Amino acid sequence: MFEDAHGVAVIAASDLARARGFYEGVLGLTPVTDPSEEEVFYRLGQTQVLLYRTGFAGTAKNTVFAIETPHLDRDMASLRERGVTFEEYDFPGLTTVDGVADLATERAAWFTDTEGNVLALSERK
Numbered sequence: 001m002f003e004d005a006h007g008v009a010v011i012a013a014s015d016l017a018r019a020r021g022f023y024e025g026v027l028g029l030t031p032v033t034d035p036s037e038e039e040v041f042y043r044l045g046q047t048q049v050l051l052y053r054t055g056f057a058g059t060a061k062n063t064v065f066a067i068e069t070p071h072l073d074r075d076m077a078s079l080r081e082r083g084v085t086f087e088e089y090d091f092p093g094l095t096t097v098d099g100v101a102d103l104a105t106e107r108a109a110w111f112t113d114t115e116g117n118v119l120a121l122s123e124r125k
Contacts, residue, residue, distance in 0.1 A: 008048045009065050012057035013115045016040070019051055022114045026082045049080075058116020065119050072100070072107050072123035084111050087118075 013019035020040060023029045029042040029049065039052040044067065069075050076086065076099065086099030087110040094101055099109045108122040 006046070006048065008050055010050045010052065011113075011115075012054045012059075013051055014053070014055060014057040015115070016053040016115050018022055019057075024047055026079065027040065027083060032042055058115075060117065062118060063110065063120045064117045066108075066122055067120070068122050068124065070123060072109065072121055075121055076100070076109055079111070086111050101110075 011019075015048070016039075020078075022036065023042060024031070028083070029044060031040050032043045032048075033041040037053070039050060042049040042051065042096065067075075087096065088099060089101065089110070090097045094103075096109070099111075101108050105125075106122045108120055108125050110118055110120045112118055
């Protein structure tokens with residue numbers, strides 16, 4: 001089952017033009033289809049990313065999309081230069097220092113897009 005399938009990340013946007021500015025201008029993604037007023041597709045490595053317009057954007061308080069990178073510190077610095085602010089958390093079992101949580105198998109950092117969606121960067125140890 002699913003041997004010929006692939007996954008698609010689906011991310012909500014209340015203002016698609018504003019969200020495209022973030023995903024293209026800040027994250028550096030390039031559309032792989034002709035954008036419409038309702039949706040645009042990107043590709044990040046082997047992952048297809050659908051950004052679509054809906055009034056429910058930003059209502060999830062959990063991570064909606066994670067980017068795994070072998071260069072967490074470098075990529076965080078680049079995103080900070082582009083205006084991204086990383087979240088600081090202090091929960092039982094999860095504390096960040098300068099935006100980074102040092103977990104058992106990875107280092108991770110979280111930030112929000114222009115639509116209020118929580119995104120993450122992670123680097124495996």
